[in-house]
Amino acid sequence: MRLRPIAALSAAAVSVLLLAGCAGSGDAESSPSPSGSSGAADACLIAASPGSDSDAVTVDEAGDTLSATVPSDLAFEQVERTVVTPGDGADLGVGDLVSAQYQVYDGASGELINDSTTTSASEDGRVPVLIDQTQLTMWVGAIECNPLGSTVVMTVPGSALGTEGSNYVVVARTFEELPTTATGQSVAPVEGMPEVALADDGEPTITVPDTAAPADLQIEVLKKGDGPTVAEGDQVTVQYKGVAWDTKEEFDSSWKRGAPAAFTTTGVYEGFGKAMVGQTVGSQVLVVMPPSMGDLNGALKGKTLVFVIDILGTQHAPTAATQ
Structure with missing residues (x-):
């Protein structure tokens, strides 16, 4: 039997774009089959290091929501990922389920085009994020392989997504690990x-x-x-x-x-x-x-x-x- 997963849930079309230029994508017609290598720092789904673009994005973490300022002169030559504030938890890996917030900004205009707090089902504005190699969305790529509790910026050129000219900036932070069994x-x-x-x-x-x-x-x-x-x-x-x-x-x-x-x-x-x-x-x-x-x-x-x-x-x- 094959249940039918979706690529992602988002308020913008960009959310369904997998990081095909950075890692293999899953088949949207098949059941997810994560490896279960939870917390394995050497099993990162994408290879992304800090760079001049990701370092240049300013993040305001105060309060219950994130906000960021995206400079207008970013080069977007490659995927870059900067840990703005490191968490004190374990590194996140495939199969981990955490509560998180994320935002996606248009790389050209700096406009916020996706905010997870608008789709949150919780009063705290957080959403569950599963690190699933078959549903590798940009915010999953941002948080994986970083310690739980981190705030991260990732810059993504359109060339990595197959959308030339459409560049994106992702800001994400994780909060806590969520149960993986029913607790009721x-x-x-x-x-x-x-x-x-x-x-x-x-x-x-x-x-x-x-x-x-x-x-x-x-x-x-x-x-x-x-x-x-x-x-x-x-x-x-x-x-x-x-x-x-x-x-x-x-x-x-x-x-x-x-x-x-x-x-x-x-x-x-x-x-x-x-x-x-x-x-x-x-x-x-x-x-x-x-x-x-x-x-x-x-x-x-x-x-x-x-x-x-x-x-x-x-x-x-x-x-x-x-x-």
Whole structure:
């Protein structure tokens, strides 16, 4: 089974541009497959050092939001990355999930074109950022391989993105590591639904009953979190495992890949998306989806699918006012 990830969630078209000139990009049609090398400083997704451009950008970190002044004479000859304020945490690597803020500025005008606080689902204006090599956005490139808690400037020439003439400046800062399993309060199980047992690390084992599969979509909350509520169109960071009802065999799992995954609610199986919308961050959800809401054309076509989903973070889709 291949869930369908998106390249990025952003208020500007630039957000979907992968750093193809700096590192290999993922296939937008396949499931994310991070290496799980969390915190490995020698496994950086891009090679970027401080330079005259990134050093010249002035950042104001005061208060709850970032702001930056972008000089008009930057050369944009190569990708450069400067740590403005080093954090005191561990170096961030593939598979790490952190809370962060980021901004993207137009390199020519210095205009702010993307601000994560406009899509944050939290009162603090922060968003969850997963360092995922298959979704290498510019802000992921900025924060990876730097200590948690850092504020970073990265200058990106359009030539690195395949957009000649469109240069960008990214400012990002990270705050704290986020849980990679559901942290909500346990809820009494529903009779007749598949049973779920959790290993010490939180990985679920799903036991499907020896009964006929339900004909309609079934959603059960196993743990109730107290975080922000997932809205339609959100990008949601999750851990998940899926099994087929008839064979009882696992067909896909973020756990096996060693790191969470990020999807939009509209970019996955219909039943998977419906199971996330309206839930709160920190929740664990069990969903049984009929064939009409699952794999319509692939190897699992015609099968009832069962997923256990840990909802780790969410970021709202941009509104017209923030695009």
